[in-house]
């Protein structure tokens with residue numbers, strides 16, 4: 001695929017997928033606002049789970065993130081109108097004996113909590129399930145989140161930098177990148193239902209511990225993409241700790257995302273959480289500076305304005321897959337060259 005004829009509008013192409021809008025630990029007794037694909041929403045805890053609706057009250061536009069979850073639903077702070085998780089108004093305190101107007105309802109969205117994240121799908125029917133990360137289901141692994149990454153970067157560009165193999169030795173010099181290893185060996189990209197998978201070996205530099213010089217740590221990196229904007233990246237080093245990172249980029253708009261980024265690890269690794277947060281934030285800051293500077297800001301749908309080479313294979317296949325979604329087509333098979 002080299003040209004794009006008529007892509008669907010950005011929101012229309014991605015509204016039927018699940019996107020994270022909050023970490024579970026952020027959503028406490030107060031509702032939280034979110035912005036997803038240009039839509040303002042609010043998410044809150046119900047008695048039995050989580051619910052998401054439009055952000056502004058159907059009565060007179062008050063901001064429901066200042067409302068109060070109650071047994072009956074989300075109560076607006078302006079006049080107490082109360083909405084169930086399906087968006088229907090169930091209470092108008094100023095007229096308790098009058099019928100509730102049929103138009104007194106909020107747009108409501110599918111909402112689910114899994115893997116320590118609260119996910120929302122804006123369409124009535126999700127087109128694909130949540131990512132499959134079974135290792136997180138039985139509680140045998142510990143997890144550690146980073147603060148939300150609030151970057152001025154499109155979700156597609158964010159995924160592409162996470163999937164970019166050739167930048168490791170350049171951008172991550174000084175963290176784990178190995179400047180001696182600039183050539184990218186050939187690797188395969190496998191198409192899977194709803195995603196992509198690739199595995200590479202990378203001679204990372206292990207963190208310098210106790211004043212010792214960093215050592216080359218032959219690391220197996222396994223990338224598992226769940227389309228459109230989520231990736232699981234497993235690190236299997238020989239010297240440092242095996243761990244897995246999860247990056248779920250939530251498209252605020254076509255040119256901006258927030259990324260929910262966390263790691264899983266064996267709970268017996270002491271101090272992993274502190275070490276991970278410190279080193280990963282330094283690594284991601286290196287990425288942020290590059291990604292925020294890329295133009296065009298919107299994720300390109302073809303390759304017309306850039307020159308890609310074989311070493312860029314994984315980001316190329318990812319872009320093809322996202323372009324197919326924009327065009328409403330089945331994913332192209334990756335090249336087999």
Ligand code: FES
Pocket residue numbers: 057058059060061062076077078079080081
């Ligand atoms: S604006 Fe929300 S109840 Fe009046």
Ligand SMILES: [Fe+2]
Pocket residue numbers: 161162167168171172283287
């Ligand atoms: Fe990077």
